[in-house]
Amino acid sequence: MSAAANPLRGEAELRIGGRAHVLRPSFAALVAAEAELGPLFALVERAADGGLTLSELAALFWHCLAERPEALTREAVGEAVVAGGLAAVTPALRVLLGQILQGR
Known part of the structure; x- marks a missing residue:
C-alpha cells in the first residue's frame, strides 16, 4: 500500500476495497492517460x-x-468509484484536474 497522499506534490487519496491508495499525476501517468483518453x-x-x-x-x-x-x-x-459514489471521489478528481491545469 502507498504512503499517505502528499497534497504539496499534487497527490490525492482514493479508497479502493477499504484501503487508501495514492493518486500521483506524474508526467508518465498523465501521458499514459492522454494516450488512452485523448487530450x-x-x-x-x-x-x-x-x-x-x-x-x-x-x-x-x-x-x-x-x-x-x-x-x-x-x-x-x-467498482470503487461506483461503490463510493461520485461525491466521494470528486475531491480526488478535483486535485488531479487542478494539477493538469496548473502543474506543480
Whole structure:
C-alpha cells in the first residue's frame, strides 16, 4: 500500500476495497492517460461541463495510481468509484484536474 497522499506534490487519496491508495499525476501517468483518453485539456473541459464518463474517470485514476499492488485490477478501481459514489471521489478528481491545469 502507498504512503499517505502528499497534497504539496499534487497527490490525492482514493479508497479502493477499504484501503487508501495514492493518486500521483506524474508526467508518465498523465501521458499514459492522454494516450488512452485523448487530450487532457479536452478531458478537463468535459469534466467542467459534466460530461466526464465513468470509464474516463476510472481510467484517469488507474493511470495516476502511485503504486499498483499485483492483486489490484482496473475493474476494482471502477467498482470503487461506483461503490463510493461520485461525491466521494470528486475531491480526488478535483486535485488531479487542478494539477493538469496548473502543474506543480
